[in-house]
Amino acid sequence: MFKPKKSLGQSFLVDQRVVRDLVEAVEPTRPDLVLEVGAGTGTVTKELANQAGKVLAVEFDHDLIPILRENLKSFDNVEIINKDILAYRIPHTASRLKIVGSIPYQITSPLIHKLIETEEWLVAALLIQKEVAEKITARPPKATYLSNFISAFANVNIVRNISKTAFKPQPKVDGTIIKIKRSSKPYTIDPKPFSDFLHRGFSHPRKMLKNIFPEERLKNAGIDPQARAQELTLTNWLGLFELEDVREHAGRVPTK
Numbered sequence: 705m706f707k708p709k710k711s712l713g714q715s716f717l718v719d720q721r722v723v724r725d726l727v728e729a730v731e732p733t734r735p736d737l738v739l740e741v742g743a744g745t746g747t748v749t750k751e752l753a754n755q756a757g758k759v760l761a762v763e764f765d766h767d768l769i770p771i772l773r774e775n776l777k778s779f780d781n782v783e784i785i786n787k788d789i790l791a792y793r794i795p796h797t798a799s800r801l802k803i804v805g806s807i808p809y810q811i812t813s814p815l816i817h818k819l820i821e822t823e824e825w826l827v828a829a830l831l832i833q834k835e836v837a838e839k840i841t842a843r844p845p846k847a848t849y850l851s852n853f854i855s856a857f858a859n860v861n862i863v864r865n866i867s868k869t870a871f872k873p874q875p876k877v878d879g880t881i882i883k884i885k886r887s888s889k890p891y892t893i894d895p896k897p898f899s900d901f902l903h904r905g906f907s908h909p910r911k912m913l914k915n916i917f918p919e920e921r922l923k924n925a926g927i928d929p930q931a932r933a934q935e936l937t938l939t940n941w942l943g944l945f946e947l948e949d950v951r952e953h954a955g956r957v958p959t960k
Contacts, residue, residue: 713808719870729829729883730802732756741789741805742847746775753779828884837880845935849906860884863949906933
């Protein structure tokens with residue numbers, strides 16, 4: 705009998721209502737290719753396979769692969785892939801690519817960065833820790849690094865909060881389904897340098913920004929030097945980023 709591994713943060717979604725809500729968030733249809741992050745035992749995979757044209761079920765734990773194959777043997781539109789999603793190359797496809805997954809805490813931020821840096825997908829529905837979802841959707845005066853980074857390239861909203869009782873084994877915290885939709889008009893900046901720039905800005909959240917950036921540059925961007933990182937809007941950050949020395953970043957913010 706398979707025993708969930710704490711080292712991998714394994715908690716399997718067992719509430720069928722939550723499964724349906726997670727899948728419905730991306731509205732899968734027959735023309736769609738759906739990439740599932742962390743297929744587990746195939747509970748979500750089955751629901752996806754019933755609605756999407758094809759499902760790429762990516763699962764890191766090799767011990768779960770035989771279970772997946774057995775549970776999904778009646779579906780001919782599921783491809784089981786035993787890989788680390790962070791090392792997996794998201795495929796180029798003529799189909800509409802959508803992403804679904806119940807995500808362990810330790811890979812949430814790296815996965816979101818991977819998605820932002822990949823242009824192929826249209827929409828993602830991720831079940832993540834509630835606390836992380838709140839950080840991702842935060843706004844000034846409580847904005848975060850993640851909320852600003854994602855908002856530059858995609859639109860994100862909370863679908864619904866999920867009780868920890870929806871999982872087995874039961875985790876210590878509740879979860880939240882978030883929906884990330886790639887913006888039709890994202891800012892034409894390179895994600896990597898903008899990410900590094902934001903990390904610098906949020907490196908000391910309790911400090912005034914004049915202790916992180918040159919005061920003159922802040923004033924030129926129309927930002928109060930005594931403000932703190934969490935108080936700035938995305939427009940503020942983009943304006944400040946535009947004033948960075950061209951040698952410090954590879955991207956530029958378009959004039960709006």
